[in-house]
Amino acid sequence: MIKKVFLFVVLSWFGLFWAHAQTKEIPVDNLGLVPLPLEVKAYEGKFTLPAKVVIAAKTADEQNVAGFLKDYFTVLGKVATVTADANLATIKLKISAVTDKNPEGYQLTVDQSGASITASAGPGLFYGAQTLMQLLPPKAQENVAIPYVRITDEPAFKWRGNMLDVARHFFPVAFVKKYIDNLATYKINTFHWHLTDDQGWRIEIKKYPKLTTISAFRNESLIGPQQLMKKPEDFKYDGQPHGGFYTQEEIKEVIDYAQKRYITIVPEIEMPGHSVSVLAAYPELACKPGPYQTRTLWGISEDIVCPSEQTFQFFEDVLTEVVQLFPGKYVHIGGDEAPKDRWRESNLVKDVMKKEKLKDVEKVQGWFNNRIEKFLLAKGKKLIGWDEILEGGISPKSTIMSWRGEKGGIEAARHGNEVVMSPASHLYLDHGQNPVPHSPVEPTMIGGYLPLEKVYSYNPLSSELTPAQHKFILGTQANLWTEYITIPEKVEYMLFPRILALSEVAWTPYAKKEYSNFLQRLGKQFPRLDAKKIMYRVPEPVGLDASKIVTQGDKAILTLSTLYPDAQIRYTLDGSVPNETSDVYTRPLAIPINRNIKVRTVTITPNGRHSVPAEVVIP
Incomplete structure (x- = not known):
């Protein structure tokens, strides 16, 4: 009897001890979480993982997320198994209708019994797992412990995007997958795949085989920053053919890979501008007789497709194959930087303007876009384009990606159109990270100086819009154009660590952001990037201002x-x-x-x- 009483007292004491540890809060900054969760509390104490970790998962989403945790525990030197019995588990994964209705929200608790993640849907469960992995060490060590936390989290924006241009320089499937992994780690849910441009066409279209035998390749590439070239003799080329494309099977493989990470891929098929690679294979689509070749210069070409019935048939055929591949809601048609010189000279365009009663040649592009949009809507898709598509007039169903500052996005939101804010001034990651333009110690840049702090400072909700108009801002996106970014290592250099700043812009409410606090947490992310062999830009020392x-x-x-x-x-x-x-x-x-x-x-x-x-x- 005395032994039983003693045991009861001891167990009660331990229970009180753990309860006390759970209620004694400590600062959360040392957790190093990026992006910063909506609500996070940390407590004294840690849960030490056993040699064998058991993960509870039943549903398809739970088992999918369990697979990622299992892989991570393997990296840490732990044996991990999955069970349907939560009573046996170290890590409990649970999709529950009782939790937050936001499918991307989650709750994460770590205490003396282990860790549990609950969410209303697969994406939230996945993001909770990403947060849990950031609480674990980046590489194997003898004892692995997780700090006690209680986190309730959800994103500020639905659209948290990043664009990779594979048209200027082609990147293999293996790297595209790694790129998607990096986005998923920081809760970025949209991968904008820029697949076509003047300098290359990167997607197999079975009805038009010359797009992959001709349009996917260029003879050579310009050497050095084109914006500094003033005389003909300044333009020098490398003499090296460049190209490549993704087969439809490879596209499906990448889509499947992204879906398992709850990332939507938005394909971009440029039209009517940035289409010289199309004209190289099918010159009959031009207003002016060819021949054409896939462009070796960067920048804007006056040669664009002609708005003929043949051109519409071409793009409808292309988009038919594209929408069959990509399950996402949106198809990006570009629509930017389309000079109208060739259209002004074209009798066909003059006839279109007369027939459609268009007094301005710019309105012809609006007419062109509207026809493409009707086709996409019939296929169950939504059109999204760069903000230039506003100039020709858009329908209420079009979505605008505002890159020339915020003006286009503000105008579109005032008209009730969906908007993704993506201003070059803050979110073009091909812009330089060194204040010295075209510094020899960094990759050649296109635009100006874009330091980490400026990316972090961005607020997608413009003060020029009312709270009611803010509802049309789907979110934000950073873009990485690759005219001068030739290899995967340079992509990573330009992406990291600025992509971590983007993740917080897109996930964390603006009022909760603080740059000095972000930098403190950012420091803990570099060893994680090292563990993944990411070739990030090492920040220079601070203090020389x-x-x-x-x-x-x-x-x-x-x-x-x-x-x-x-x-x-x-x-x-x-x-x-x-x-x-x-x-x-x-x-x-x-x-x-x-x-x-x-x-x-x-x-x-x-x-x-x-x-x-x-x-x-x-x-």
Whole structure:
């Protein structure tokens, strides 16, 4: 009897201890979660995973998500199995109608009994699993423990997108899958696949085989930044044929891969502009006689398809095959940068304008788009296009992707059209990450300077719109054009870490965002990127902003820091680029004034990767 009483007292004491641990909150910043959940609480204590992890899953979605967790536990050196019996489980996955109706919302709890994730649908369960994986270490270690948390989360926006241009440079299926994995990790749910352009056509269309034998290849590519070329002799080419395409079977494979990660793929088939590759194979679709070749220059071409019945038949045939492949709701038709020079010269276009009573040639594109939209609607799809399609007039059912700032998106939302905000000023990730234009230490860029902080600062809900009009903003999207991004490593360099800033713009309510807090959490993501062999841009040391340097007497005091945990800062004072043999920064630097000393610094990560140099001249 005494033993039973003693055992009861001991068990009660442990119960009170755990309850106390659960109620004693601690700061959440050390969790390092990106994007920041809507509501997150952390508590003292951790749950240590057993050698064998059991995951409870019954439904198809639960089992799908369990597969990802099982794979991750294998990476951590744990044996994981799946069971239908929740009583036996370490990790419980549950889709329940009782939970939040948002299909992307979830609840995650970690306590002394293990971890549980509940959601109303598969996407939410998947995102809860992604959060759980961020609470785990990035690689195998002897003891794996999960901090006690209670998280209730859902996204701020339905459309959280990223676009990859594979038309300018082709990327293989294996890399496209890795790209999709990276989006899924940070809860980005839309992959915009830019499949066609002047410089290449990347999707097999069985009715038009010349699109893959001719349009998918160009003879060579321009060397260097085209925007700096002023004279004919400036234009030099590499002499290397470039191309490739995805078979329809490969497209299906990628779609299936994305669906398992709850990502919708939006295909883009450009029309009527950016279509020189089409004219290379089918010159009869042009207003002006050919011949044409798949374009080797970047930028905008005056040659676009002619709005003939033959052209409509071509695109309807193409789109018939496209919509049979892609199950998503939207088909992107581009519609941007379509000069009307050839149309103004065309008798066919003049006849169209007379027949359709169009007084402005720009309205011909609106007429063209409306015909394509009716075709897509008949196929159960919605048309989405860049904001130029507004200029020719759009129907109330069209969706606008606003890239030339927010003006087009604001106009469309005021008219009740769906909008995806994607301004180049904040979300074009082909823009440079170095304030020095065309810096030799970074990939060639197209646009201006787009640092991490500017991406993070973006708010998709314009103050020029009313709360009622905000409802038409589906969300936001970043775009990565690849004129100068030739290999997968450069794609990752331009994408990371800025894609993490995008993920928080798209997921976390603007009022909850704070850049300094984001940077603290971002630092914990770099070891995870290393574990996945992602070739991200290593952030340079912070503290060389000339406007913030403190002076003491005849010296300037430089206080430096790095976002990467356990990284070194190396520096030089003679203007040379620092390396592993340069001085290590250990305390603030006192630099004499009036000597024009150039201070240069780099971050060197524990695995030996270098940032680009950061520098300042102390006058």
